[in-house]
Amino acid sequence: MAKRKTAKELCKSWPPNEAGRDEAHEWLASANLEEIHDFLQINYSEANPWNRHGKVALEVAIAKENLKKSGNTVFWAKIAALAAVAAALFALISILLNLFSK
Secondary structure (H helix, E strand, C coil): CCCCCCCCCCCCCCCCCCCHHHHHHHHHCCCCHHHHHHHHHHHCCCCCCHHHHHHHHHHHHHHHHHHCCCCHHHHHHHHHHHHHHHHHHHHHHHHHHHHCCC
């Protein structure tokens, strides 16, 4: 199994060609928070388009961490969403019955 590249190794030959862009996107998609931090330290300039890629990867990684920490919260959020949909359907059925019963 190949050793995972560090951010420094990944960014050694910028700007990346087509294959390098695919590799960078895959690397960012599987990076942990520390790796993304290192990536952003290298690509700190707002003018660098990879800065935005790194920021998006950071947002996704933070969201993943939050989901891990709040497993039950996600379950109850799904239950609440399901209840809201059921209530909306019930209200729609009530409105339709009122319209057609006249």
